[in-house]
Amino acid sequence: MRLEHINLVVSDIKESLRFYQAALPHWKIRSEGVNQWSGVERNWLHFGDDYQYIALNDNGIGENRDLSGHQVGLAHFSFVTNNLEAVILRLKKVGFEIAKPGAVNTFRKNVYFLDSNGYEIEFVQYLSDLPEERNNDD
Template identity: 65%
Template sequence: MLHLEHINLVVKDIPKALKFYQAAFPHWKVRGGGKAEWYGKPRNWVHFGDDYQYISFNDDGVGENRDLKGHQVGLAHFAFVTNNISDVIQRLSQAGFEVDKDGAEDPYRKNVYYLDLDGYEVEFVEYLSDIPENRNRYE
């Protein structure tokens, strides 16, 4: 079996980036971090997550993220499953983040999209059925 262990994001400022993710994942923590060099440029890095999954942040980012309404090659978004999307929305709202766009109406799931402070689109989804045929519909 395979599962996703981590995502590695290049950001401009790690503490600013963590503000969004700490609100979304209050049970996660900074697992570790340090300093490194990436192709001649120094950077700080932090792993934020639990014992099994994490997000790696590297602070050597410059420029802007890709235009999410455009067609450039690159990351479009990534998603996390939650068992209570209302709680995620409330925590992010209290931290100053608002939903960027709602997901499609579906009887078997609720989902929303946010933009983090570096312009990454992050989806949160709550499935309302455990039946794979309901969860994985393509209509």
Template identity: 65%
Template sequence: MHLEHINLVVSNVDAMLHFYKAAFPHWRVRSQGDSTWSGKPRKWLHFGDDYQYIAFSDNGEDENRDLSGHQVGLAHFAYVTHDINAVIERLVDAGYEVDKLGPENPYRKNVYFIDPAGFEVEFVEYFSDIPSERNNNL
């Protein structure tokens, strides 16, 4: 079993696409269209590869949860990469700042960015294939 997609309701699909195209240059818009959700029109699109994607729907209302607070909601989601420095470089070149670095660990490097909708996205590169090393909290 694996995660196929996440579905994010946002206010601006195009802004989200700019961020995620920088993070995932090999992904593409798989499908898109217009629909109605609970009586409100929305633009939607699926951005990903043949196996996983992010679904975006616009016309979201209100702000995302305060990431420094304790509200119920999504804290962050993470993607594994084989070249974290390239991910950082692409996102910084696209105009996004690193929000925070993960703690130093000999078996992984991770970094956090905030996407245009306010979701925290973690990128992690592992330096070991041994689960006990990858999953430790040194």
């Protein structure tokens, strides 16, 4: 079993794509359209590859949950990369800065960014192929 997609409500799809296209340059827009969702017309877009994607739906209102608080809701989601520095450079190039550095760990390095809607996304690069090393908290 694997995660196929995550569905995010955003305020502006084009602005959201700026972040995700920089972070995931090998992904593409798979499909898009207009739909009704709980009585609100929304543009939607699927951005991904042949196996997984992010569904973006516009016309979101309000602010994302306070990530420093304890409210119920999405805390963050994460992508594994083989080149963390390249991801950081691409995101900085389009105006996004690291929101939080990751923990110091011998077998992985990671950072957290906030997208334009306040969703926290972690990017992690593993420095070992051994699960017991990758998943330790040294």
